[in-house]
Amino acid sequence: MISLMDRPIHNEEPFGLQEAGKDPFALFKQWFAVATEADPNNAAVMTLATAFNNHPSARMVLLKEHGPNGFVFYTNFLSRKGRELEANPQAALTFWWAPAERQVRIEGRIEKISPEASDAYFSIRPRDSQLGAWVSAQSSEIEAPITLEAAQKKFGAHPIPRPCSWGGLRLIPERFEFWQGRASRLHDRIVFDRSDADWKITRLAP
Numbered sequence: 001m002i003s004l005m006d007r008p009i010h011n012e013e014p015f016g017l018q019e020a021g022k023d024p025f026a027l028f029k030q031w032f033a034v035a036t037e038a039d040p041n042n043a044a045v046m047t048l049a050t051a052f053n054n055h056p057s058a059r060m061v062l063l064k065e066h067g068p069n070g071f072v073f074y075t076n077f078l079s080r081k082g083r084e085l086e087a088n089p090q091a092a093l094t095f096w097w098a099p100a101e102r103q104v105r106i107e108g109r110i111e112k113i114s115p116e117a118s119d120a121y122f123s124i125r126p127r128d129s130q131l132g133a134w135v136s137a138q139s140s141e142i143e144a145p146i147t148l149e150a151a152q153k154k155f156g157a158h159p160i161p162r163p164c165s166w167g168g169l170r171l172i173p174e175r176f177e178f179w180q181g182r183a184s185r186l187h188d189r190i191v192f193d194r195s196d197a198d199w200k201i202t203r204l205a206p
Helices: 024-038 082-087 116-124 129-136 149-155
Strands: 047-050 055-062 065-067 070-076 089-097 102-112 166-180 188-195 197-201
Touching: 024 089, 024 102, 024 166, 047 082, 065 116, 070 082, 070 197, 089 188, 116 149, 129 149
Parallel strands: none
Antiparallel strands: 047 055, 047 089, 065 070, 070 166, 089 102, 102 166, 166 188, 188 197
8 A cells, every 4th residue: 555655746647638538437447446556445535515505515425336327425315415415416526546646526416326226235334334324313413422222222133224314326427527736736637528428528727
């Protein structure tokens, strides 16, 4: 694993339209693999930005799945982000990979994944995480720390079903921006904008 102290200060290899290719999902997969090798514990951490009534909010969440169908994360649908996305299903993701000095920004619309897919993922979560999804009314005010005791008594040793208020959301990209740092601070920025079934690819000034 490459530590932050060992990372290259700046990228020397060129990154332009030719290196970016034509498929933003393929480029993301390539960059994500590099980030995961360098820092496997943090590569999937991403900022999720939402907005409601012209008020933006952002928080860190974990990427659980990515591919041509979009980018999947899981949450409580009744949390602040869940309620904001229900009211305004447009969001943005940001990945920052310090060891590679790379950033990826993705914008698009949000949709729920199928209940069956949410069930399948919930079934492989650690048992305490499953119990936590039942006892925490995420984002609501509480008077004391929450414990798992009540849920443990309720379910005992039985399998724990997925709460209907918890599940997966998928961001379907409409725009990607791939950023790579350069020593001159004339950083590389390549943008993919969806145009019907194709992608329009442009280079932006740093």
